Amino acid sequence: MTLEKAKERVDILSTKLHDLNKRYYVDGVQDISDQEFDLMMHELQELEVEFPTLLKTTSPTQRVGGEPTKNFKTVAHESPMLSLSNTYNKEDLIEFNDRILKDLNTQVDYVCELKYDGVAISLIYEHGALIQAVTRGDGIQGDDVTVNARTIRSLPLQLVGDYPERFEVRGEVFMSKQSFEENNKRIELENIDRIANNKKAQILLANPRNACAGALKQQDPKKVAERKLDVYIYGIVGQVETITTHFDGLNRLKEWGFNLPNTFEKVTSIDEVWTFIEKWGKNRHDLPLETDGVVIKVDSEEFHKKLGATAKSPRWAIAYKYKAEAAKTLLKSVTYQVGRTGAITPVANLEAVQLAGTTVRRASLHNANEIARLDLHINDKVYVEKGGEIIPKITGVDVSDREKDAQPLEFITNCPACNSVLERQEGEAQHYCLNITSCPPQVKGRIQHFVARKAMNIDSIGGETIDQLIEKGLIANVADFYDLTAEALSDKMERFKDKSIENLLNGVIASKNIPYERVLFALGIRHVGSTIAEKLSEVFKNIDALLSATEEQIAEVYEVGGQIAKSIINFKEAPENLFLIDRLKAAGLQFEVVEKETVGTLEDKLFVCTGTFEIFSRNEMHDLIKEHGGKVRTSISAKIDYLVAGEKAGSKLKKAEKLGVTVLTEEEFKNLIEG
Ligand SMILES: NC(=O)c1ccc[n+]([C@@H]2O[C@H](COP(=O)([O-])OP(=O)(O)OC[C@H]3O[C@@H](n4cnc5c(N)ncnc54)[C@H](O)[C@@H]3O)[C@@H](O)[C@H]2O)c1
Numbered sequence: 001m002t003l004e005k006a007k008e009r010v011d012i013l014s015t016k017l018h019d020l021n022k023r024y025y026v027d028g029v030q031d032i033s034d035q036e037f038d039l040m041m042h043e044l045q046e047l048e049v050e051f052p053t054l055l056k057t058t059s060p061t062q063r064v065g066g067e068p069t070k071n072f073k074t075v076a077h078e079s080p081m082l083s084l085s086n087t088y089n090k091e092d093l094i095e096f097n098d099r100i101l102k103d104l105n106t107q108v109d110y111v112c113e114l115k116y117d118g119v120a121i122s123l124i125y126e127h128g129a130l131i132q133a134v135t136r137g138d139g140i141q142g143d144d145v146t147v148n149a150r151t152i153r154s155l156p157l158q159l160v161g162d163y164p165e166r167f168e169v170r171g172e173v174f175m176s177k178q179s180f181e182e183n184n185k186r187i188e189l190e191n192i193d194r195i196a197n198n199k200k201a202q203i204l205l206a207n208p209r210n211a212c213a214g215a216l217k218q219q220d221p222k223k224v225a226e227r228k229l230d231v232y233i234y235g236i237v238g239q240v241e242t243i244t245t246h247f248d249g250l251n252r253l254k255e256w257g258f259n260l261p262n263t264f265e266k267v268t269s270i271d272e273v274w275t276f277i278e279k280w281g282k283n284r285h286d287l288p289l290e291t292d293g294v295v296i297k298v299d300s301e302e303f304h305k306k307l308g309a310t311a312k313s314p315r316w317a318i319a320y321k322y323k324a325e326a327a328k329t330l331l332k333s334v335t336y337q338v339g340r341t342g343a344i345t346p347v348a349n350l351e352a353v354q355l356a357g358t359t360v361r362r363a364s365l366h367n368a369n370e371i372a373r374l375d376l377h378i379n380d381k382v383y384v385e386k387g388g389e390i391i392p393k394i395t396g397v398d399v400s401d402r403e404k405d406a407q408p409l410e411f412i413t414n415c416p417a418c419n420s421v422l423e424r425q426e427g428e429a430q431h432y433c434l435n436i437t438s439c440p441p442q443v444k445g446r447i448q449h450f451v452a453r454k455a456m457n458i459d460s461i462g463g464e465t466i467d468q469l470i471e472k473g474l475i476a477n478v479a480d481f482y483d484l485t486a487e488a489l490s491d492k493m494e495r496f497k498d499k500s501i502e503n504l505l506n507g508v509i510a511s512k513n514i515p516y517e518r519v520l521f522a523l524g525i526r527h528v529g530s531t532i533a534e535k536l537s538e539v540f541k542n543i544d545a546l547l548s549a550t551e552e553q554i555a556e557v558y559e560v561g562g563q564i565a566k567s568i569i570n571f572k573e574a575p576e577n578l579f580l581i582d583r584l585k586a587a588g589l590q591f592e593v594v595e596k597e598t599v600g601t602l603e604d605k606l607f608v609c610t611g612t613f614e615i616f617s618r619n620e621m622h623d624l625i626k627e628h629g630g631k632v633r634t635s636i637s638a639k640i641d642y643l644v645a646g647e648k649a650g651s652k653l654k655k656a657e658k659l660g661v662t663v664l665t666e667e668e669f670k671n672l673i674e675g
């Protein structure tokens with residue numbers, strides 16, 4: 001592979017993984033199976049090893065998890081909360097073992113624990129009392145959810161026995177399968193009431209992990225308590241004097257009153273690890289919670305120190321993940337959905353089948369290529385897989401079960417909603433309905449996308465209101481929102497009270513303050529997700545700059561690439577889009593970046609950073625300095641403006657003090673940056 005080709009692939013993978021991470025950790029949605037996700041991550045890792053110049057500090061391979069949210073106090077972890085390296089096959093496990101034995105040059109014991117599928121939590125105890133609970137966040141800092149964690153009944157608020165005076169433990173908060181079902185039953189019951197009272201129904205919880213993440217971030221602790229969460233503890237952070245092995249640590253945790261399952265075991269070889277994995281492959285479905293693998297940890301604490309960690313995960317542990325489960329069933333028919341961009345998604349309707357504890361009736365087929373790849377015929381017996389909980393996927397066909405005269409499945413030629421002839425551009429997998437202006441699901445989908453939380457955030461306008469507004473002829477596109485009047489609304493919208501009208505119009509007015517990058521995302525240009533919109537707005541600081549850029553200029557933007565560039569060109573070539581933008585501009589929406597005041601505050605200031613830091617990595621610190629107009633230098637001289645000194649700063653600090661260079665702590669640096 002040439003460097004150029006590799007760069008292209010690295011960009012595509014990075015963008016995809018960033019987006020998937022954001023969806024997974026911030027929005028709580030999983031678009032693809034973990035296995036597919038991990039495959040992409042491995043591909044990226046390998047490319048970065050082969051082409052080291054392509055490795056960026058911002059690469060998804062260097063980052064843990066999501067990011068802290070704004071609803072809670074952000075707290076820095078005393079030591080980073082890492083991820084685990086993972087594998088789906090036995091060979092990698094053997095390799096892991098070989099490497100450990102080679103590095104340590106001796107035999108080791110392992111502890112096998114199930115990999116609990118929930119949300120990681122850091123807990124600090126002082127004098128036996130829980131004083132702080134923080135989510136993993138981005139691994140460096142997370143959300144302070146102490147108040148919510150206190151509602152978890154299996155979490156001890158006061159310990160017993162000979163616990164250390166102050167220490168941190170980590171564990172997994174989860175929602176048991178039973179609580180998950182009870183919660184959904186409760187929501188269904190509440191929905192009956194809501195519908196009777198003309199209120200919008202609540203969405204059912206998608207899966208226990210997602211439900212747990214959502215519950216833990218509720219603002220009202222009473223609501224958290226209602227969701228009935230649980231917690232399993234899986235380790236102590238740092239060294240406790242009398243504990244020398246992980247296994248002893250786990251047992252001591254139990255003695256002090258923590259909740260641990262009885263499933264963990266100490267073994268003496270990688271063969272025994274494999275026996276454990278095989279045993280739980282079947283039995284894990286009988287456990288009260290969802291598990292997605294086994295975590296294998298070197299037992300000796302001393303060896304943990306010797307082996308250390310990479311930026312992302314400890315070297316003394318690995319997660320073995322179980323492959324998704326499969327079942328066979330009948331493909332009854334295929335229906336086609338039209339998305340907001342006109343993209344057509346085929347969905348398979350299946351004869352109901354039990355899979356990993358749930359009933360499956362539908363599976364996504366993605367696009368025509370997927371149907372061709374599977375060579376689907378009508379009435380085929382197909383294999384479906386479920387990666388944990390996401391929409392199941394058809395992975396293959398049992399051809400031996402196919403009738404001789406079975407007809408291949410033909411992709412539709414016309415839009416199921418408006419009957420326009422579908423098109424498929426070269427290089428695109430998806431078919432599209434090009435009737436942008438009057439294909440009903442597209443019109444509605446674009447409007448829904450526009451008001452969504454991550455876009456213009458007009459939460460006074462829900463799906464039903466949009467339906468009514470369209471039906472009554474009050475809106476046909478997003479610019480029409482800004483022409484709505486109280487008179488027209490009260491005239492045409494039955495059952496719409498003054499208060500609702502006021503809310504609706506206030507929401508519309510407030511949206512005029514939404515920053516440019518989100519307006520750009522709200523426009524719903526094909527392939528321009530929220531991350532890409534942000535990247536674009538950093539380079540093209542207003543809409544005119546973007547619309548007058550060439551395809552090549554757009555494609556050059558970091559992480560953007562050719563396909564997205566082409567899509568933007570297509571967008572601006574449609575006169576109705578330009579007309580729409582003109583109307584939105586006239587309405588007063590933000591179409592240019594408002595430079596943050598802090599940016600540029602470090603204009604041409606020279607920085608040296610030394611020592612070890614807690615809040616930022618060295619590279620992040622360098623990036624921040626550059627982003628704010630400063631420059632990074634490596635050696636101290638009288639010309640340097642600031643030395644940022646972390647722990648163990650050493651000789652540079654002494655020299656700086658001698659030369660009278662201003663010395664900043666990491667905290668002071670953070671304040672300087674934040675203005
Ligand atoms: N499908 C998607 O779109 C998508 C997106 C992002 C992430 N993911 C999945 O999430 C993974 C990355 O998530 P991650 O960084 O949280 O890693 P991870 O969940 O694979 O492993 C780390 C976590 O395991 C948990 N854990 C559970 N039981 C444990 C035990 N007994 N001992 C120690 N830790 C235990 C800990 O909370 C820890 O934070 C990816 O590999 C991928 O499979 C999927």
Ligand SMILES: [Zn+2]
Pocket residue numbers: 338415416417418419420433434435439440
């Ligand atoms: Zn259509």
